[in-house]
Amino acid sequence: MNIKKLTPLLTLLLFFIVLASPVSAAKYLELEEGGVIMQAFYWDVPGGGIWWDHIRSKIPEWYEAGISAIWLPPPSKGMSGGYSMGYDPYDYFDLGEYYQKGTVETRFGSKEELVRLIQTAHAYGIKVIADVVINHRAGGDLEWNPFVGDYTWTDFSKVASGKYTANYLDFHPNELHCCDEGTFGGFPDICHHKEWDQYWLWKSNESYAAYLRSIGFDGWRFDYVKGYGAWVVRDWLNWWGGWAVGEYWDTNVDALLSWAYESGAKVFDFPLYYKMDEAFDNNNIPALVYALQNGQTVVSRDPFKAVTFVANHDTDIIWNKYPAYAFILTYEGQPVIFYRDFEEWLNKDKLINLIWIHDHLAGGSTTIVYYDNDELIFVRNGDSRRPGLITYINLSPNWVGRWVYVPKFAGACIHEYTGNLGGWVDKRVDSSGWVYLEAPPHDPANGYYGYSVWSYCGVG
Structure with missing residues (x-):
């Protein structure tokens, strides 16, 4: 259902009907108890500003299915404007309310539509997870950068929100150090040691984190955490709390768990993901069992730190998905279901059944x-x-x-x-x-x- 096509009066009526719902808690397990998460997007979802309303229309069904939380794509205006999937953040404080980069709305819709989506999710007891992209920024203007002896795209003085302006001093290299843990895509790499950047990202009541909290986000999915120190996430969580997971894309279990313990967040179990591909796509279950019995996955070392998945917006290599979902929804760890698997590609009833089994039966070692x-x-x-x-x-x-x-x-x-x-x-x-x-x-x-x-x- 496209709410934009409804008359304003009918839209308002539907909004208040949803908010009047008596539901106040997740149908089964809560997010913090290990409940099932829905990744509510995929790469290149339909543009035109319809996605927030589309996801909002799914909330009642997902509640009945037992979904405890939805993970939304990065909500801020990106360098690519209405084409951006949000991983090229330009103005963190533009959630679809300022005309810049060729559009007012983001690819997903307006700020008002995002807020209504979050309010509807909360009315059904479903938590909402923000995708946080703070390793880099994109779309700045050219300026002379004495630290590289050339012009760089690091002038963010013209952001329409007027908040979190930045220049070459806020990126690597600068007077503090040349670099941090990693860069991504050639975009300007934020220096998180600068007080100005900490203030606007998380360390104040005017920060980006505060802004996302103010509109109702409950938790955080941190993008590309290999690119900056785990202390950033720990300090963010010390300020703002909330459920959290990091995308540390690696098969080194020691590195993943070291990051998880240092940051205080959970971590996606990429080692398990690749072992499931080996097991279920190549009839090599012994390889999976060996990994589980010898501590080569996050879930086998610390299941309370493991967020498990079969596919996501970046990678989708497992084609025998039914055994993979049967595994993650009955094994230990906190499972994520990919939107397209649930809504388009697999038998929805089978996944709903496995969610029920996860929440009602699948406890213990x-x-x-x-x-x-x-x-x-x-x-x-x-x-x-x-x-x-x-x-x-x-x-x-x-x-x-x-x-x-x-x-x-x-x-x-x-x-x-x-x-x-x-x-x-x-x-x-x-x-x-x-x-x-x-x-x-x-x-x-x-x-x-x-x-x-x-x-x-x-x-x-």
Whole structure:
């Protein structure tokens, strides 16, 4: 639904109806409790300023699906104006309200539409995560830069908001030092050690962080954190709090966890992402299991720091996505669902079912009980809120079954919670902890999704 096409009166009526919703909390788990996140965009979403209203129209359905938070693209006016995806920030304080770079609205819409989106999400108990791009700026004017002996695009004195003006002294190299942890795309690299830049980015009540908080953002996704010190994120969170994750795109688990502990934020589990590609696209589950058992993923070293994903706006290499989503939504870590997977490419009902399983069953530590090239069976051992489960992933084109030892469920009735076996299936685990479990073929084109999930009978 495009709210812009409605009459002003109908738009206002719809707005107040939504805000009058009695919902005040996430349907299942809260964001801070490990609830499921929706990445609410992809690269080159439709332009024309319709995206904020489009996402707002999705909120009621996503609430019913159990989404706890939505991650929005960078909201500020970029160098590319109405074409920008936000990763080339020009005026941090222009959220679609000033005419500059050829447009008033951003690619996604106006500030007013963004605020209505956030208010609607909050009315449904859904948190909103801002994508924060503070490694660099883009779109400045040319000025003479004595530190490089040439002209550089570092003059930001003409930003329409009048806030966070900058010049060559605010970027590397300058009188403080030549550089920091990294540069991106050839854009001017912000020097975060300058008091002026700290003041306008996070360290004051006039800052960009304060501005985003004032319109309702609840959490932060920090872009390209390899480009600046982890202390920046830690200081940002000390000032403004909120759930946070960093994009540290690397497979070095020690480096990712070092950044996570120093910053105080979570981190995307890129090592797991690549191991899932190896396992599920190349029938090499032993490689994934080895990584999990030998601390080569974030989730296996510290699941409370791991944000797991199957695809995002930058990378989408896993093509066997059903087993990958079955894995991240039943394993440890906090999962993210990619917009296009949910809304366009995969069976939405299957993902909604897995969200329910994640929030109601998938608690506690993990024990892997069987694996080979095609099959993976693991047990979640439960916690104070969720009873635990057994996940059986099958990559082969055939029905499979196997006796497995699951002493946690000894003597219990267990139920299959996905419906992938063709109907209602209950089993009794014998008193010694053995049970025979099945999984369907991996053949999504013919309605077989290659996984089953079991837990105690009668949950939910």
